[in-house]
Amino acid sequence: MVKYIDIADDIREKIIEQTYTYGQKLPYEYVLCVTYHCNKETMKKALDILVKEGLIVRRRGAGTFVKDYDPSNDDVLKKGDRYGVGLTGKYQGFYRIRSEVVEFSVIPSDLEISKKLQIEEGSFVYHVIRARYLEEIPYVLEIIYMPISVIANLRLENVSNSIYAYIEDELGLKIQSSHKTITGELSTPLEQQYLELSEKEPFFQVEKVSYLSSGVIFEYSLNRYHYNQFEENTVTVHY
Structure with missing residues (x-):
């Protein structure tokens, strides 16, 4: 599978499992790049997927934050469903x-x-x-x-x-x-x-x-x- 999709899947899972909790600021992008052994472009593509899904939001000058996640919400789907x-x-x-x-x-x-x-x-x-x-x-x-x-x-x-x-x-x-x-x-x-x-x-x-x-x-x-x-x-x- 493409690297950025794997990264998006992993971060999504962390949000669903509340490793990253509602409203929490994600690590800085360069920290995520080091964690996932990827370059900035790959990380940007991964985060763009999660932005489109409504799971995270970028705030200019502040960083990237987790939005609310409700497992019963049909718009954010769990794997296998x-x-x-x-x-x-x-x-x-x-x-x-x-x-x-x-x-x-x-x-x-x-x-x-x-x-x-x-x-x-x-x-x-x-x-x-x-x-x-x-x-x-x-x-x-x-x-x-x-x-x-x-x-x-x-x-x-x-x-x-x-x-x-x-x-x-x-x-x-x-x-x-x-x-x-x-x-x-x-x-x-x-x-x-x-x-x-x-x-x-x-x-x-x-x-x-x-x-x-x-x-x-x-x-x-x-x-x-x-x-x-x-x-x-x-x-x-x-x-």
């Missing part, structure tokens, strides 16, 4: 889950999508729209973009089930974290059809950028929830 962030991993065994694939195609990325995925404009991406149901009740409408250069050979059968399971179990990639932005919007005919919303009724949208353990972005998605089905739990820590 990677695709638990997906709907299948979260509810399978508790509710009957059904996916209706509305769109599955390969398209060239436009400027906005390429910026979100950090790829060149025009690079080919999977474009997936699927409605997901719990016990036949509309739960979420997912609009997903994934670069084909990162997620290879995605098939309709994968899209109809758990994409995250395919990524981890068949491709052998490790899903690490996601960054979310939550907004409220008024429904369009698309949400009205698949979320059973009336005209001008609102939905909650979770815009999400998701990362592999290597720090590579593998997904940009817009998850749209019926206002009665949406719940988001967060923790705010003041240092």
Whole structure:
């Protein structure tokens, strides 16, 4: 495995096990370089992964600090439970889950999508729209973009089930974290059809950028929830 990924994995484990505790300042970068027998560039790549995951934060003039870690938080995943962030991993065994694939195609990325995925404009991406149901009740409408250069050979059968399971179990990639932005919007005919919303009724949208353990972005998605089905739990820590 690449050196900086090994280093990120080790520091992450220390944060999870609270060897580095909430709010604690990490050792100076040169000390970490000596500890892990690496150069500054390798250490920067390792720490950049943890910054993207929301585990550490850099404070100008002060150093690098551990942020809050909650093992029950779906956005920071423990090893061996990677695709638990997906709907299948979260509810399978508790509710009957059904996916209706509305769109599955390969398209060239436009400027906005390429910026979100950090790829060149025009690079080919999977474009997936699927409605997901719990016990036949509309739960979420997912609009997903994934670069084909990162997620290879995605098939309709994968899209109809758990994409995250395919990524981890068949491709052998490790899903690490996601960054979310939550907004409220008024429904369009698309949400009205698949979320059973009336005209001008609102939905909650979770815009999400998701990362592999290597720090590579593998997904940009817009998850749209019926206002009665949406719940988001967060923790705010003041240092």
